[in-house]
Amino acid sequence: xxxxxVRLLLPAALLAAAPPCLGLAQAQQPAxxxxxxxxPAEAKPLEVRIGLITRAVPPPPLYDLLAVPEDEAVAGAELxxxxxxxxxxFTGQSFALETTTLxxxxxPAQAARTLAANGTRLLIVxxxxxxxxxxxxxxKDKDAVIFNVGATDDALRAQDCRANVFHVxxxxxxxxxxxxxxxxxxxxxKLFLITGxxxxxxxxxxxxxxxxxxxxxxxxxDKPWTFGPLGRERSDSITRSDALVxxxxxxxxxxxxxxxxxxxxxxxAFRTYEPRLVVGTQGLTAAxxxxxxxxxxxxxxxxxxxxxxxxxxxxxxxQAWVAARMIGEATTRxxxxxxxxxxxxxxxxxxxxxxxxxxxVSIRPWDQQLRQxxxxxxxxxxxxxxxxxxxxxxxxxxxxxxxxxxxxxCRLK
Amino acid sequence: MTLLRPRRLAALLAGxxxxxxxxxxxxxxxxxxxxxGNSISVIDSTTLEVKQTVKxxxxxxxxxxxxDGKAVYVCASDDHAVxxxxxxxxxxxxxxxxxxxxxxFALHPTGNPLYIANEDDNQVTVLDVEANKVIAQVPVGTExxxxxxxxxxxxxxxTSETTxxxxxxxxxxxxxxxxxxxxxxxxxxxxxxxxxxxWVSAEVxxxxxxxxxQTRQIIRxxxxxxxxxxxxxxxxxxxxxxxxxxxxxxxxxxxxxxAVVNAETFEVEKYLLVGQRVWQLAFTPDEKLLFTTNGNSNxxxxxxxxxxxxxxxxxxxxxxxxxxxxxx
Numbered sequence: 192x193x194x195x196x197v198r199l200l201l202p203a204a205l206l207a208a209a210p211p212c213l214g215l216a217q218a219q220q221p222a223x224x225x226x227x228x229x230x231p232a233e234a235k236p237l238e239v240r241i242g243l244i245t246r247a248v249p250p251p252p253l254y255d256l257l258a259v260p261e262d263e264a265v266a267g268a269e270l271x272x273x274x275x276x277x278x279x280x281f282t283g284q285s286f287a288l289e290t291t292t293l294x295x296x297x298x299p300a301q302a303a304r305t306l307a308a309n310g311t312r313l314l315i316v317x318x319x320x321x322x323x324x325x326x327x328x329x330x331k332d333k334d335a336v337i338f339n340v341g342a343t344d345d346a347l348r349a350q351d352c353r354a355n356v357f358h359v360x361x362x363x364x365x366x367x368x369x370x371x372x373x374x375x376x377x378x379x380x381k382l383f384l385i386t387g388x389x390x391x392x393x394x395x396x397x398x399x400x401x402x403x404x405x406x407x408x409x410x411x412x413d414k415p416w417t418f419g420p421l422g423r424e425r426s427d428s429i430t431r432s433d434a435l436v437x438x439x440x441x442x443x444x445x446x447x448x449x450x451x452x453x454x455x456x457x458x459x460a461f462r463t464y465e466p467r468l469v470v471g472t473q474g475l476t477a478a479x480x481x482x483x484x485x486x487x488x489x490x491x492x493x494x495x496x497x498x499x500x501x502x503x504x505x506x507x508x509x510q511a512w513v514a515a516r517m518i519g520e521a522t523t524r525x526x527x528x529x530x531x532x533x534x535x536x537x538x539x540x541x542x543x544x545x546x547x548x549x550x551x552v553s554i555r556p557w558d559q560q561l562r563q564x565x566x567x568x569x570x571x572x573x574x575x576x577x578x579x580x581x582x583x584x585x586x587x588x589x590x591x592x593x594x595x596x597x598x599x600x601c602r603l604k
Numbered sequence: 605m606t607l608l609r610p611r612r613l614a615a616l617l618a619g620x621x622x623x624x625x626x627x628x629x630x631x632x633x634x635x636x637x638x639x640x641g642n643s644i645s646v647i648d649s650t651t652l653e654v655k656q657t658v659k660x661x662x663x664x665x666x667x668x669x670x671x672d673g674k675a676v677y678v679c680a681s682d683d684h685a686v687x688x689x690x691x692x693x694x695x696x697x698x699x700x701x702x703x704x705x706x707x708x709f710a711l712h713p714t715g716n717p718l719y720i721a722n723e724d725d726n727q728v729t730v731l732d733v734e735a736n737k738v739i740a741q742v743p744v745g746t747e748x749x750x751x752x753x754x755x756x757x758x759x760x761x762x763t764s765e766t767t768x769x770x771x772x773x774x775x776x777x778x779x780x781x782x783x784x785x786x787x788x789x790x791x792x793x794x795x796x797x798x799x800x801x802x803w804v805s806a807e808v809x810x811x812x813x814x815x816x817x818q819t820r821q822i823i824r825x826x827x828x829x830x831x832x833x834x835x836x837x838x839x840x841x842x843x844x845x846x847x848x849x850x851x852x853x854x855x856x857x858x859x860x861x862x863a864v865v866n867a868e869t870f871e872v873e874k875y876l877l878v879g880q881r882v883w884q885l886a887f888t889p890d891e892k893l894l895f896t897t898n899g900n901s902n903x904x905x906x907x908x909x910x911x912x913x914x915x916x917x918x919x920x921x922x923x924x925x926x927x928x929x930x931x932x
Contacts, residue, residue, distance in 0.1 A: 277726050277746045278767040281783045488765065488789070491723055491747055494705075498724075516766075523768070523785065545766070545788040545808035549858070550836035588834060 195265075195290040236285040239275070239528040241515055242306040243268050243290040244299055244326065245317040245341075253423070257453055264317040264340055265290050266500035267508030268515045273499070275519030282523055288515070300329035307333040312530045315514045317341035317507060320351075327353045336530040338514035341507055345398060348558040348594060352601035357537065358560045359514045360507075361479055363398035365593035369477035369565040369577030370470060371402035372591070374445065376579040380408040383443035383467070385459070387416050387450040395449040395472060412441045420454035422473075439464040447471040474569065477577065480509035481568040487549040513546055513561070520544050548576070550589070558601040562589040632888045633691065633930040634895050635676055636904055637664035641921025644678065645904075646694065647895075649888055649929065652906055652916050658694045661687050666708035666751075667926035670733075671715045676928065677733075679706040679720070686720065686731070691930060700736050703729035708792075708926075710751035710760070712775070719760050721748040728762050730778055740778040744771045750804065752793035759817060763790035763804055770804050770813075772820060782820045786813045792884075794843040796867070803852065805840035812840050812854055814870065824870050826854075833859050842884040846891055846909075853894055853907070855882040862896055862905075864912055876914055878905035886927040897924040 248259045260266075268288055275286040289311050291302045299318055303326040306314060312335040316326050320342045327337050337356045339347065343363045347356070374382070382403060386396040396413075403410050418433065438446065438459070446463070448471040450456035456473030468474065482503035485493065492512075496504040504512075521533040521542060536542050538559070543551035552563040567575040578588040584595075633655075634647035642664065646656045661680025668677050669691070676689040679702065686700040686709065702709075705724040712719070717739055720729040728748060730740040745767025752761045753775070760773040763786070770793060772782040787809020794803045795817070802815040812826040828838045839857030845867055846852075852865040858881050864874040879898025886895050887909065894907040898917075904924060906916040 274746045274766055278764075278769070280743070281745060281767065281769060281771070281780075282785075488747070491765075494724060520768075543788060543808075545768075549808075549839070551788055551808045587836065589836075 195292070196287065234283060236279065236283050237522070237526070237528050239279075239284060239286045239313070239518065239522050240311040241268070241272065241286065241288050241313045241315060241518055242303075242311040243288060243315045243317070243511070244293065244302050244306070245290070246293045246299075246322075247295070249295070255423075260502060260505070262500065263505055264315070264507045264511040265292075266496070266502075267504065267511035268315055270496055270499050271512040271515030271519065274495075274516065275522070278519060278523060282526070284522055284528070286515075286519065286522075298325075300325045302326075303330050303335070304333070307335045312336065313518050313533070314338065315340055315511055317511065320344040320347055323347065323356070324351060324353070327356050331355060334531055336534045338517070340510035340514050344394065345594065348560050349600040352558050352603060354559075354603040355534075356559060357514075357517070357534070357554060358558070359510045359517070361477075361563065361565060362560060362593050363395055364401065365560075365565060366477045367395070367398040367402040368405065368592045369567060370447075370475070371399070371406045371408055372577050372579045372582055373475075373477075373567045373575050374470065375406045375408050376575075376581065379444035379468075381411045381442065381444045382408055383412040383414075383438065383441050383446045384410050385414055385416050385438075385446060385448050387448075387452065387454060387456075389452055389454075391451040392449040392472075395451055399447060399449065399471070411443050416448075416450070416455050418455065420452075422450075422453065422455045422458040435462055436464065438467065441465075443467065445470050448473050475567060475574060476569075477565045477567055478506045479513075479563065479565060480504055480506045481566050481573060483568065483571060483573050484547075484566055486573075487547050489547040492547050513544065513552070513563075516546070517544055517561075552589075555590070555593075555596070557596045557599045557603075558594065559603070560593060562587065562592070564589065565592060630888070630890055632932070634886070634888075634904075635667055635669070635691075635928050635930075636895070636897060636920050636924050637667040637678055637926040638902075638921030638923060639663055639665055639899070639925040640923035643921045644676070644689070644694075645920035645924070647904065647918060647920075649893060652918060654918060654920060656694060657921060658689070660689070660696065661685060665925045666706065666721075667928045668709060668711050669928045669930060670711065671713070671931060673931045675733075677709065677711070677718065679709060679926075681705050681707055681723075686718065688733075698736070700731055700733060701729075701738055702731065703727065703738070703741065708749050708751050710753045712753055713755060713757045719751050719753065719762070721751050721762060723747050723749060726764070728760070728773065742773055742778055742780065744773075744780070745769050745783075749791050750793040752795050752802065754795050754802075754817065755797060755799040761793045761795075761802060761804075761817075763793050765789045765791060765807075768806070768809075770802070770815065772817070784813075784815055784820050784822065786822070787811045787825075791841045792843055794845060796845050796849050797847045798849060801849075801867075803843045803845065805843055805854065807839045807841055807857065810835065810838050810840065812843065812865075826865060826870050826872070828854075828856060828859075828863055828872060828875075830856075830859060830861060830875055833861075842882075842896075844885045844887055844894065846887075853885055855885050855896060857881055857883060858900075860898075862894075862907065874912055876905075876907055876912065878907070878914055879903045879917055884926050886929045888929050889931055895927050895929065897927050899923045899925060 448456035460469040582591040632649040636645040662682035666679040686702040703722040707723040709720040728742040745764025747765040750763035787806030789808040814824040842855040852867040854863040861875040880900035
């Protein structure tokens with residue numbers, strides 16, 4: 192198990208510039224006003240300890256064009272902790288990040304218990320669904336709060352939901368709703384769904400079928416992919432005639448691929464008989480973040496990340512950044528480092544975060560999912576941002592993405 | 605002896621007529637920075653037409669002018685410099701040491717120094733514009749942007765977009781003397797002419813906080829509600845307040861409107877429909893016209909201030925960001 196602690200100490204130069212009175216006037220809604228507080232100059236900063244649990248990425252068997260970087264999630268959380276620390280200089284708060292990178296056979300539950308026992312009870316977790324649940328249940332009685340930044344499973348927000356877990360990663364339902372909203376707004380309403388063999392692919396396909404029904408588009412053909420990971424075979428002899436004729440004769444506007452492992456989705460475009468656009472897990476995709484995103488001040492976040500991580504920001508990095516910034520923002524507003532106090536505040540309508548999407552993001556109280564706009568993007572370009580214009584909701588258009596309160600099967604406990 | 609060319613002679617005569625004519629409004633020059641056009645559009649305030657487009661550094665955003673009208677300052681963000689343009693010739697005179705990624709700045713009322721927000725480095729650079737020398741660098745919150753100097757020149761305010769604060773800085777010591785937490789993503793700060801109020805917009809929070817700079821308390825938060833426009837798309841950015849302190853104009857970003865606010869009661873009186881994604885505003889010195897930069901429709905809307913009507917939209921360069929009007 193690899194453990195890495197980043198403790199951002201207040202540089203002397205900054206302390207010299209900060210005045211003895213770290214004044215902070217916080218206005219209470221609606222219009223009442225709190226006094227500017229003057230903590231004593233020698234007061235120790237309030238320490239906020241954040242843990243991050245992730246798993247070492249096994250090296251790919253072959254050269255992988257789209258390999259996951261070793262520091263995915265970690266680089267995002269580290270940047271947010273830096274951002275929080277800058278703010279903390281003015282509010283008398285300090286932030287530390289302790290990252291645990293699990294080896295192949297190491298138990299995430301044990302890692303979580305160790306962190307909690309050492310007083311780190313705000314845990315950002317980048318693990319698949321079953322492991323995330325193990326972590327949540329292992330620290331259930333330890334007053335810890337979990338931020339899921341990696342698992343998109345709808346079950347985690349439904350029958351398997353937990354009161355101590357906030358979901359920063361979007362659910363599959365949100366991802367497919369965003370994509371299908373875009374297709375519906377383009378009037379591309381005839382979909383040909385191609386589903387991979389893995390369990391995650393089946394779940395993605397299930398979410399897509401639900402979204403199609405929700406937004407009134409039609410799945411005109413629904414076929415499993417049975418030709419193997421052709422997208423990974425980068426040789427000069429990868430053309431397979433059975434794969435080429437597979438899509439022939441289907442009258443569809445677009446092909447939707449369900450291939451979360453990235454095994455074949457990239458293979459399909461330009462190899463079909465009829466000219467067809469490819470959307471879904473490859474081609475045009477829905478995501479929380481994208482390297483081409485530069486609107487709403489995103490260019491600043493992109494360049495900060497590029498400077499600190501020496502690579503572009505990926506969705507999981509962004510999700511980890513949001514999680515750590517949620518902790519920072521809640522700490523600023525509540526002046527507390529207590530996980531229960533922060534979690535309670537995050538569940539209220541008073542909590543929101545500026546997350547470079549143009550509108551504030553916030554928490555849905557019924558399943559503790561972060562409501563957020565999603566980018567609709569092709570590999571090098573942003574095409575749109577969901578929710579699309581015209582998709583309305585009595586609460587906020589953001590709630591047209593994913594599972595709404597009335598249909599939620601989550602009973603928080 | 606040099607003979608005047610006919611065209612220049614005509615211009616001279618027209619100028620003389622303008623000086624004599626009692627009805628002719630004062631002619632000011634309006635400078636608009638085009639963030640994606642890498643240019644400045646120069647507009648005549650009487651004809652309301654673009655006279656000239658000037659190439660400048662990359663990603664020009666903040667733009668201001670010296671009180672004597674002899675220099676236009678532009679933040680060329682991606683060139684990490686502030687460029688100084690001669691308004692007479694529209695030539696770039698020199699480059700100033702702005703620190704990295706300058707976004708927005710404020711000039712001291714005396715015309716020197718210039719206070720620059722370095723967005724990527726969480727600091728404010730204090731620059732002597734005559735000597736082109738950095739006097740101080742003041743660490744502030746994450747992503748500083750909004751900058752304002754009090755009319756008496758004693759206090760500088762910087763807003764930090766990710767820290768969500770207005771930082772008050774003493775201009776004599778260049779040290780922070782206080783911080784006020786406002787709503788999410790504060791982008792702009794503006795003092796009233798009497799210096800008794802500071803208005804700070806919060807783009808993502810959707811509010812404007814009115815702060816008493818003496819006590820550093822928020823005395824009022826202004827909300828905006830527009831029928832048929834979602835709450836999320838109301839994103840306040842630029843603010844301008846008339847010199848008599850009676851009326852404020854607030855640009856509301858993707859709501860495509862400028863709010864007219866009674867600056868004494870803080871009630872919103874009217875919403876003016878302008879171009880798309882309106883960010884920054886500037887009055888003519890006589891406060892008869894207000895210019896708005898509309899970043900997504902690539903134009904500038906002109907508001908008749910006494911009538912509260914939008915009278916024209918003027919096509920400019922790509923993604924207009926900032927605007928300043930000549931003092932004379």
